[in-house]
Amino acid sequence: MDELGPAGPALRPVGVRESSVAAARHARLPEAATRYTVAVPVHGAVEVSHRAHTVEADAARAAVLQPEGDSDMSFGDGFSCYLVTIDTGKLKDVLEHRLGHAVRRPPDLSESLDLRTPAGRAWARLAGLLASSPVLRHPLLADAVQEMLLARLLLALDHPYRDELDAPVHSWGPGPAHRMVDAIEASPRHPFTVAELSDVAGVSVPALRECCRRHLDTSPTQQLRSIRLTRARRELTEADFGWTSVAGVASGWGFTNTGRFVADFGNRYGEPPWQTLRGPAYA
Numbered sequence: 001m002d003e004l005g006p007a008g009p010a011l012r013p014v015g016v017r018e019s020s021v022a023a024a025r026h027a028r029l030p031e032a033a034t035r036y037t038v039a040v041p042v043h044g045a046v047e048v049s050h051r052a053h054t055v056e057a058d059a060a061r062a063a064v065l066q067p068e069g070d071s072d073m074s075f076g077d078g079f080s081c082y083l084v085t086i087d088t089g090k091l092k093d094v095l096e097h098r099l100g101h102a103v104r105r106p107p108d109l110s111e112s113l114d115l116r117t118p119a120g121r122a123w124a125r126l127a128g129l130l131a132s133s134p135v136l137r138h139p140l141l142a143d144a145v146q147e148m149l150l151a152r153l154l155l156a157l158d159h160p161y162r163d164e165l166d167a168p169v170h171s172w173g174p175g176p177a178h179r180m181v182d183a184i185e186a187s188p189r190h191p192f193t194v195a196e197l198s199d200v201a202g203v204s205v206p207a208l209r210e211c212c213r214r215h216l217d218t219s220p221t222q223q224l225r226s227i228r229l230t231r232a233r234r235e236l237t238e239a240d241f242g243w244t245s246v247a248g249v250a251s252g253w254g255f256t257n258t259g260r261f262v263a264d265f266g267n268r269y270g271e272p273p274w275q276t277l278r279g280p281a282y283a
Contacts, residue, residue: 013090014146016130018042020080029071036086036109037065038153040124044079048072055112057081062113062124064157067106082127086150094150097195098165100204110158119156126152140191140254144221147193151205169206174215176201176208181216184227189253194220228253229264236276246273 020043021027029037039048045058050071057063065071067088088106096102114120126149136142154165183200184192197220198208212220232253239249247258250273255261265273 013087015085038084039063040082042080044076047074107159172211177211
């Protein structure tokens with residue numbers, strides 16, 4: 001019986017990695033007393049036994065393991081999956097910011113995630129992207145991406161707070177949105193998450209989103225990107241062309257997809273970022 005290690009560095013609140021086996025076998029996933037584990041099959045199927053429950057996971061269903069207790073896993077030939085581990089405190093924090101109030105303990109999640117639903121498919125696709133992406137190590141983006149992954153999981157799974165998360169959101173005036181914008185403008189390189197911005201604004205995450213939609217015609221994440229795009233342009237304008245690259249400036253402001261950065265930059269400013277970097281003499 002083989003041991004499967006945790007997904008990602010032990011101290012990271014959210015770990016994502018791909019695991020595969022060439023031949024059918026039985027394995028054991030060691031107890032993770034303070035972590036959930038989600039096994040998303042990529043090829044083949046697996047039977048998972050955990051805390052007196054057995055789940056068969058395949059292309060249509062992912063297995064969701066609660067904290068505490070070893071898990072027995074039986075694979076077929078050529079099996080591979082994404083293993084996502086989640087710190088219980090991190091998931092509880094994301095849930096509380098979505099609800100707008102504290103909860104007594106981390107939630108009990110359903111034993112499986114239906115990958116045939118739009119929410120399930122989207123979550124599995126995001127987990128797959130993160131398994132091969134360095135974004136979870138990016139200083140500006142790691143916390144925000146982890147939060148997004150957990151928030152989407154809470155909306156894709158059944159748990160005791162699901163109905164409350166789906167309930168209508170109270171409408172607010174412009175104050176929370178303005179407080180959020182002021183905080184971003186003051187520290188645009190801070191690795192803000194939507195949860196942290198909601199704390200600054202003094203409302204829950206859903207309420208902040210609704211406030212931004214009504215008064216800024218955007219979302220908190222889009223507003224953060226917009227302000228950082230402005231700062232990136234300022235840096236390109238003031239930079240020395242011989243010592244600066246567009247990709248370096250883009251990454252420094254949290255734009256890891258250079259192609260998208262170039263497109264967004266051109267749409268807003270009517271010129272490519274390399275032209276801004278070289279100055280008007282090269283227009």
